Amino acid sequence: xxxxxxxFDLRNPTFAGVSxxxxxxxAVDMAEWIDTRGGVAVSISEHHSSDDGYLPSPLPxxxxxxxRTSNVVIxxxxxxxxxxxxxxxxxxxxxxxxxxxxxxxxxxxGGYVHTEFELYGVPSNERGARVERVVDTLRKAWTGEPxxxxxxxxxxxxxxxxxxxxxLVLGGSSDAVARRAARIxxxxxxxxxxxxxxYRDEMSRLGKPDPGPTTQxxxxxxxxxxxxxxxxxxxxxxxxxxxxxxxxWLDGAGMDGPYKQMDGAELRASGLYRIITPDHCVEELKAMxxxxxxxxxxxxxxxxxxxxxxxxxxxxxxxxxxx
Numbered sequence: 001x002x003x004x005x006x007x008f009d010l011r012n013p014t015f016a017g018v019s020x021x022x023x024x025x026x027a028v029d030m031a032e033w034i035d036t037r038g039g040v041a042v043s044i045s046e047h048h049s050s051d052d053g054y055l056p057s058p059l060p061x062x063x064x065x066x067x068r069t070s071n072v073v074i075x076x077x078x079x080x081x082x083x084x085x086x087x088x089x090x091x092x093x094x095x096x097x098x099x100x101x102x103x104x105x106x107x108x109x110g111g112y113v114h115t116e117f118e119l120y121g122v123p124s125n126e127r128g129a130r131v132e133r134v135v136d137t138l139r140k141a142w143t144g145e146p147x148x149x150x151x152x153x154x155x156x157x158x159x160x161x162x163x164x165x166x167x168l169v170l171g172g173s174s175d176a177v178a179r180r181a182a183r184i185x186x187x188x189x190x191x192x193x194x195x196x197x198x199y200r201d202e203m204s205r206l207g208k209p210d211p212g213p214t215t216q217x218x219x220x221x222x223x224x225x226x227x228x229x230x231x232x233x234x235x236x237x238x239x240x241x242x243x244x245x246x247x248x249w250l251d252g253a254g255m256d257g258p259y260k261q262m263d264g265a266e267l268r269a270s271g272l273y274r275i276i277t278p279d280h281c282v283e284e285l286k287a288m289x290x291x292x293x294x295x296x297x298x299x300x301x302x303x304x305x306x307x308x309x310x311x312x313x314x315x316x317x318x319x320x321x322x323x
Contacts, residue, residue, distance in 0.1 A: 002285055002323045004315075005295040006034050007077075009045040010055040013241050016302040020053055026305035028064050030298060033312060035069035037320065043075045043295075048083070048116040052245065052302060059092050066100035074100055077189065078109030078171040082130040083120045087154060089134065090141035094160045102162035107171040107189045108135060112253040128180065135168050135184050173255070182206060190216065191257060219258040221297050223275045224311050224319065231275045236264050238301030239273045273300075278318035285323040292323055 008027045012020055031042045042065055047054040055061060058076045065074055097104045110127035111117065117124045140147040141156035142165035148154075160166060170181035173191040175198035181188035182202035188211075190196055196214035203211060221239070225231035246259035258272060267273060276284075285292035296315070298308035 001038055002320060003291060003293045004034060004037070004039040004320070005041040005043060005293070006030060006039065007043040007045070007295060007297045008055070008061075008299065009047070009297075010053065010061075010299070011050070011242065011245070011302045012053040013238075013302040014052075015237065015241075016304050018302070018304050023299065023305060024061065026308070027061070027299065028068055030308070030312065031065045031072070032068040035072045037316060039072050041073040041075055042069070043077045045077060046080050047113065047249075048080075049119050050245070052241070059096060062104065063096050063099060066096055066103065069100075069103075072103065073105055074103050075105045075107060077107040079106050080111040080116065081108050081134040082111055082122050082127045083116065084134060086134045086137035087141065087149065087156060090138050090156045093138070093166065094142060094156065094158055097160035097162055097166055098158060100161070102160070102166075104160075104162075104166040105169065106166050107169045108185070109171040110177065112255060113249045114252055128176065131170070132180065132184060135170075138165060138168060173257070178202065182208065187211075190214075192216070192219075218271070220271065221273045221300055222281075222295075223273070223300070224278055224281050224296075224314055225275050226277060226314065228275045228277060232268070234307070235275065235301075235303065236267070238303045239267055240264060240301070242301035243267060243272060278314055281315075281319050282322045285319070294319075 010023055010027060012018055012023050034042065044058045044062055045055060046058045048056045058079060062074055062076060108131060110131045114124065137149060142160050144157060144159040146153050146155045167186040169187040169189050170177060170185035171189045173195055175195050178188055178195040178199035179202040182199055188199045193214045193216045200210060223231065223235060243259045244261045247261035250257045250259060285294060298312055299305065
């Protein structure tokens with residue numbers, strides 16, 4: 001059975017001609033679709049003050065997905081911890097974890113976009129400390145027992161459905177984040193492979209089990225279509241919108257990453273996005289062995305919901321029955 005995952009960030013550029021409400025409702029419908037077709041996970045991203053309406057509030061959306069699904073893991077990747085009140089976050093997550101019967105997972109990030117720190121009035125040099133405070137507070141809060149928080153005794157109810165609460169995996173790209181993940185996280189989800197050895201080194205230093213070599217490959221967005229060249233003509237503006245929007249953020253933060261500002265020819269040559277036929281997809285999945293994995297971003301870059309549904313229906317008809 002294919003381990004099928006969907007990702008949503010709900011970018012909604014004006015040229016897509018879609019209302020925010022229609023896009024959000026479509027994403028919840030797609031989450032229900034994957035849940036009833038053997039899917040394993042729905043991944044939800046977070047950013048703030050984006051001109052294209054990138055999802056700023058993953059928890060309400062996560063709650064809607066939890067109410068419409070029964071099986072998939074629901075992952076917030078990543079929850080930007082510096083912008084949350086830890087006590088309120090503990091309450092909200094506990095309610096969603098109960099709603100989902102313990103299917104929630106959080107990848108906790110520190111953020112990197114300078115306008116987001118300005119929006120919340122948070123100094124960017126505090127992000128590491130704020131991530132640690134959030135993780136520590138969530139773990140204490142989810143015991144259901146009183147604990148001391150900022151000099152006062154508090155108690156958070158209800159406790160999550162999952163004993164101890166959802167896993168708190170740390171996300172990021174630097175050696176400092178990797179070492180923090182080894183110290184306080186339930187795992188590490190890097191944005192690239194370069195910091196993985198720092199994570200392994202810190203795990204070893206702390207006497208924790210070696211997670212082994214990274215299995216992370218390059219970041220690639222795959223779209224499936226019958227006519228590849230026609231699909232490139234149709235979808236290239238959306239791919240360009242995503243990579244250029246991320247590229248602006250990364251450049252502003254002085255960071256390197258898979259996404260860069262580029263033109264259409266550069267994007268096609270980069271391999272960051274690809275369009276393949278259903279038959280090609282089936283061949284790749286069969287070559288993966290007993291646990292083939294397929295992650296799809298059906299509305300990447302603001303692709304309209306009706307076009308995204310065409311791909312998902314093609315996957316259902318031509319790919320899933322053969323693997």
